Amino acid sequence: MARQLVCIPTYNEASNILPLVERVHQAAPALEVLVIDDASPDGTGDLVRDRMLKDARLDIMARPAKLGLGTAYMAGFAYGLQHGYDTVLTMDSDFSHPPERIPALIRAVEDGAHLSVGSRYVPGGAIEGWAINRRVLSATANFVARQVLRLHTHDCTGGFRCYSQRAMHFLVTRPLRSSGYSALVELLTRCERAGLNIVEVPITFTERVQGHSKISRQEIFRAMLTVLRLAGRRS
Numbered sequence: 023m024a025r026q027l028v029c030i031p032t033y034n035e036a037s038n039i040l041p042l043v044e045r046v047h048q049a050a051p052a053l054e055v056l057v058i059d060d061a062s063p064d065g066t067g068d069l070v071r072d073r074m075l076k077d078a079r080l081d082i083m084a085r086p087a088k089l090g091l092g093t094a095y096m097a098g099f100a101y102g103l104q105h106g107y108d109t110v111l112t113m114d115s116d117f118s119h120p121p122e123r124i125p126a127l128i129r130a131v132e133d134g135a136h137l138s139v140g141s142r143y144v145p146g147g148a149i150e151g152w153a154i155n156r157r158v159l160s161a162t163a164n165f166v167a168r169q170v171l172r173l174h175t176h177d178c179t180g181g182f183r184c185y186s187q188r189a190m191h192f193l194v195t196r197p198l199r200s201s202g203y204s205a206l207v208e209l210l211t212r213c214e215r216a217g218l219n220i221v222e223v224p225i226t227f228t229e230r231v232q233g234h235s236k237i238s239r240q241e242i243f244r245a246m247l248t249v250l251r252l253a254g255r256r257s
């Protein structure tokens with residue numbers, strides 16, 4: 023039977039992580055969950071460790087400091103390959119990515135995609151709870167990334183994705199240039215340039231209710247630099 027792993031990067035998500043894990047298991051009871059926690063000062067890691075005593079489907083990768091989203095994903099791929107998982111799904115821990123869409127993302131990979139992408143920007147996709155400025159920022163970022171990098175995928179910046187073994191084998195061969203949020207654009211660009219088969223699955227993205235966003239102006243600036251740097255590269 024195919025083995026599937028969900029990787030959830032966390033930084034200060036104490037109010038979200040356990041309810042989210044529960045919702046993930048309601049949507050897909052057999053899934054194994056790896057929380058990749060960067061020494062969250064709010065005790066997210068301790069909550070997970072405590073729950074692990076009662077739930078064998080849950081594990082934690084405790085990293086010593088806030089090392090960024092990009093390296094968290096790469097560590098998740100390495101873990102997934104090492105432990106023989108067929109697919110690794112990534113999602114945010116703030117309920118922005120609906121757990122009910124996990125089976126659809128996994129199915130797309132089982133049906134032949136090397137990577138499936140939860141997408142706000144295809145028919146059936148939507149965003150709830152974002153003010154107009156955040157909508158414009160995201161739509162502009164995606165438009166620019168698609169034009170400059172000549173990408174076909176419509177949602178280049180979302181982190182709700184399912185990676186096949188083939189995609190992960192390819193991605194772990196080279197370290198990422200970007201460590202933060204722009205890693206999402208870099209991962210996608212590398213997959214597209216390698217000719218991997220990418221399928222978008224519509225999702226409704228909902229703004230977080232609990233906890234705080236970790237995206238900053240500096241991250242946005244760095245993401246723009248990443249797009250320019252990737253544009254100057256061939257692979």
Ligand SMILES: Nc1nc2c(ncn2[C@@H]2O[C@H](COP(=O)(O)OP(=O)(O)O)[C@@H](O)[C@H]2O)c(=O)[nH]1
Nearest residue numbers: 031032033058060090091094114115235236237
């Ligand atoms: N492990 C780890 N997770 C992070 C880091 N930065 C953000 N996250 C997690 O990445 C996900 C997305 O972050 P979030 O703050 O919701 O970003 P936003 O949705 O763009 O506002 C959440 O699950 C965060 O807890 C980091 O440096 N390390």
Ligand SMILES: [Mg+2]
Nearest residue numbers: 114116118230
């Ligand atoms: Mg969020």
